[in-house]
Amino acid sequence: MKYQNAVLVCFSGGQDSTTCLFWALKHFSQVEAVCFTYGQKHSLEIEVARKIAEDASVPFYLLDVSLIGQLAPSSLTDSSIEIDKEKPAGNYPNTFVPGRNMVFLTFAAIMARSKNIFHLVTGVSEADYSGYPDCRDTFIRSLNVTLNLAMDEQFVLHTPLMNRDKSEVWELSDQLGVFDLVRTQTLTCYNGVIAGGCGECPACKLRRDGLDTYLKRKNNQ
Amino acid sequence: MKYQNAVLVCFSGGQDSTTCLFWALKHFSQVEAVCFTYGQKHSLEIEVARKIAEDASVPFYLLDVSLIGQLAPSSLTDSSIEIDKEKPAGNYPNTFVPGRNMVFLTFAAIMARSKNIFHLVTGVSEADYSGYPDCRDTFIRSLNVTLNLAMDEQFVLHTPLMNRDKSEVWELSDQLGVFDLVRTQTLTCYNGVIAGGCGECPACKLRRDGLDTYLKRKNNQ
Numbered sequence: 300m301k302y303q304n305a306v307l308v309c310f311s312g313g314q315d316s317t318t319c320l321f322w323a324l325k326h327f328s329q330v331e332a333v334c335f336t337y338g339q340k341h342s343l344e345i346e347v348a349r350k351i352a353e354d355a356s357v358p359f360y361l362l363d364v365s366l367i368g369q370l371a372p373s374s375l376t377d378s379s380i381e382i383d384k385e386k387p388a389g390n391y392p393n394t395f396v397p398g399r400n401m402v403f404l405t406f407a408a409i410m411a412r413s414k415n416i417f418h419l420v421t422g423v424s425e426a427d428y429s430g431y432p433d434c435r436d437t438f439i440r441s442l443n444v445t446l447n448l449a450m451d452e453q454f455v456l457h458t459p460l461m462n463r464d465k466s467e468v469w470e471l472s473d474q475l476g477v478f479d480l481v482r483t484q485t486l487t488c489y490n491g492v493i494a495g496g497c498g499e500c501p502a503c504k505l506r507r508d509g510l511d512t513y514l515k516r517k518n519n520q
Numbered sequence: 521m522k523y524q525n526a527v528l529v530c531f532s533g534g535q536d537s538t539t540c541l542f543w544a545l546k547h548f549s550q551v552e553a554v555c556f557t558y559g560q561k562h563s564l565e566i567e568v569a570r571k572i573a574e575d576a577s578v579p580f581y582l583l584d585v586s587l588i589g590q591l592a593p594s595s596l597t598d599s600s601i602e603i604d605k606e607k608p609a610g611n612y613p614n615t616f617v618p619g620r621n622m623v624f625l626t627f628a629a630i631m632a633r634s635k636n637i638f639h640l641v642t643g644v645s646e647a648d649y650s651g652y653p654d655c656r657d658t659f660i661r662s663l664n665v666t667l668n669l670a671m672d673e674q675f676v677l678h679t680p681l682m683n684r685d686k687s688e689v690w691e692l693s694d695q696l697g698v699f700d701l702v703r704t705q706t707l708t709c710y711n712g713v714i715a716g717g718c719g720e721c722p723a724c725k726l727r728r729d730g731l732d733t734y735l736k737r738k739n740n741q
Contacts, residue, residue, distance in 0.1 A: 367630065370583075370630045400670070405626060409591050409617065432672035445662040445663050449654045
């Protein structure tokens, strides 16, 4: 299936959005990528994203939304806050930046519109462990309507990972022919270590567990 | 009616948002104000807003969302994209950013949440409909739902001017006891002239026509 259209991918250089980038390259005739910086502790993440996009000949744009980090401190932007190792009971982990995906997708839509692009891709998943409200399908659908009303346009938000757990994201990258690229070039680790990562933070554990599950499943086939 | 709650007002120091500020002071026990700057404003406008807020003992916050300027095609940073030398025919003026109110209200909500405030006020109106879709009631209601889903909160967006034309906004300011304050201290003029303004720009004409209509109606009562 080809949408015969242009698409803008929200792209961070992590496992999920890199898989989305190559999903978009398969399904759309023109792909561009936008990366958001908001005071992440690891600026290496941006360089990782830029290189992956450039290697794939995808135009890469960087938007500085560091204002968001000033509005609501989280452990991803404030080095004085230690990253939660576990999800606190009855609360979101302190890696949660409230409204982050809403800000990203709103700016992405405004930028896309200026380029006459009305398809957007985001790598959010509600199969993810954290339960962030702005990763849920209901939120994305509501946002899609709100964006269309805000600008009187017909945006379409695509969420190819929405119902995939991490092992299924690995599977998708394998189907797209970029399993090795995702495994060796992406950065998911909260501590800024590329590929396999630090091995200790929640993002690394999630990534590795998903990989183990996928490889086990694949080898049993 | 008192909501017995705290509220954050999107406040520019113009006629509409100043009227909203005093509407909020009547209906809420705690009022704060946030002003957005993104480069195109006369800096006098910010000082006007700050003074009105200070005189009313309302905490005043300024958020720099000049990122919006990065979204214009001429500001994109990728050298492979040819920069538009002229504004596209049949399009919005290049000072207008579609989705602007969505950006403002999203940041206002994130800021409000960090202060444990869940009521927001914006002075948008669909009565003096400017052609901007992000002033319509339907958009605001959709945005309210999306914000609540994004952050798993219960924000309430208030739009006291939604169905008032300019003469009715003057009437409201009179009812709130701030008719003279709005008339002499607010800045609506595109050319940055306080109170009555330059008298020539569309904003001045709209303001003056509304004032004439209101005073005529009042004097006939």
